[in-house]
Amino acid sequence: MKKLTLALLAAGMLATGAHAQSSVTLYGSIDEGITYNTNNMGHGTATLGPVAVPDFYGMRGVEDLGGGLKAVFALQNGFKSNTGQGTIAGEAFSHFSWVGLTSDRFGALTLGRQLDLAADALRVNSNGSVQYTFYLFHPANLDNLGIIGDSINNSVKYTTPTLHGFTASGMYGFDDSSTQPGRVVSADVVYSQGPLRASMVYSSWRNHAIPLVSGLGLGSFLGQPLTGGQTFVARTQDIFGLSALYKATSELDLHGVLTQVNLSTQTQSARMRTAELGADYHVTVANTVTLGGYLSWLSGTRYAELGVGDVYALSKRTVVYAQVTCQHADGVGNAAMPLLAPSDSPNQTAFRIGVHHFF
Template identity: 45%
Template sequence: MSLIAATAICIGYIDRCEAQTSSLTMYGSIDEGIGYVSNQNGGKAVVMGPIAVPDKFGFVGSEDLGGGLSAIFKLENGYFSNNGRFAISGYQFSRMAYVGLTSQQWGTLTLGRQWDLTNEVFTPNANGAVQFNNFMYHPDNIDNAAVTPLSNSIKYASPGYRGFSIRTMYSFSDANTALGRYIGAAVLYATGPLQLGAVYSDTNHRTYAFNTQLGYTSFMGQNLAGGASFVADNTRIIGVAGTYKLGDRWRIHGMIDQAHLQTRQDTETALTEELGVDYQASVANTVSLGGFHTEFAGKGYSTVGLANLYQLSKRTLAYAEVTFQKANGGALADLPSLSPSSNDHQLSLRIGLQHYF
């Protein structure tokens, strides 16, 4: 739904009348499907819920201030279609809530709750996003390749110059989530069939669900029994990602990144390498194959996914996907959004429907 209103403001005389335009758009998506998991906590399971793309709804708007300058805002929340609950309890707009100014000449400055810069570099090139498969994101989102919003943030995005643009971001400490300050910077390049990005981020007091997501009972000296979260004093992430289109039918995408977790007593590093290939078999049908390997704290996680995506219309997508993970080094396999397997492998089969509005 889009509402567009044009207003005329006259200052003093008719010949000094300026036209101003404002816009407001409501948008969102809903995903639902059914899947089979080979092993969750030691048993087979049938699961439902928004797994392909997180359910969301929001409002985005802008107002022309004249002279090439516009005011902008965005409010976006996540929810679960299988039960109707908000994605994060207590948040009205858990994904994004920001306001700012944008100019073609000077760039865009926004303030509020916004995505980490790693999302802007990694996510468009990630198998999880390209395959519409949340199970293809990396173990417990250590590298922030999946959606990672930050509150109390200031972000600047430069205008493009010969395909290049830069982005910087600073986030103050957030007492609600216990996150400390965040600093990030990214360089993006896009021209013709190629898009590339490089990013660096530094976050204090980041929490990880290593118990419920990876099955760890302790990590780096912290007791995680009973579902307690692991808290890293500092997390630094650096990585590059890109996509290259080969003609009208083929696309190759990938990334390599490193996440460095540090406490006062110890440090651990997660290294992730990912590659994916997409083939557009027809105007409506795309087949996507991809995989990644993550080495973390002496353990390894190798995941491969195959998806068939069929556009029933411009806004409605039917999909079928298979995802398999094999762990080593004593790790339990654990695809994102699922509970850990009782052994080193886990298989997911899923069919579903995604609709945008």
């Protein structure tokens, strides 16, 4: 009787598998190189580690439930290639971990830890992403374009089906005193068809702990000290953004980003505005020359940054690159490029060579 029960169970599992196809994809990204920084608190410094794209590994799965309905999930963690450490201590999947249902007719509903839509929709058109350099993301990543762990916990997200190239998404992150002390609301509209990819985003955080450290070249910000690795806590952080990438010709891509971030504490407020432009010229199928930069205005300081690079594809998955990025700050703050220790002057330059592999 026991053997018969096991046989029936096995047959049932095989029958289920015949009607519901499923797949799991393992993927990742690893970058390594060396950067020479001309001004690291007054000293020239060579540093190793990832810069082109945040190192990550993950898995995505899908199960066809029939009738156009599918179950989906995704897990992704960030790490540092030079040390093997996770980008956020104590978190197994720091970028995202979500599960949900998707339908060709009704769209997708997902729940869990998910990327802020500013990162999800704006980043893909930005210099920092397209040109393989985190140094070209904006001061202290206040607009959340770079993926450094500002994902939304306890969130529910709905994405519409694609209609004439348009999709829209809305996300709500629930307030949870232990993992997310304030609610988050995020929404976007994305267009992708032909040579144009564009997006519009609004994201609103409450009581958000932001790891600015001294990434603004300031000793304090809105009355809160930034020295000693202290985290800045924003009572409100409201992000507005527009982005676009246009394939002007087969050789030339043009892209740009506009963002505004409104910040406040219990007693003070500030606003950061950023305008970014970039161009990528494909000299050959394998070789691309990049040029990009931005201007950011924040609390009495203007940050101007420009980067030029050469990216050579050894294959569809592996590239080598060389880049030079310079930042100049006018006003009360010093230069402070993302991922680098701030300058002790208005100027900072980074020379970078590296190799990047997607798997």
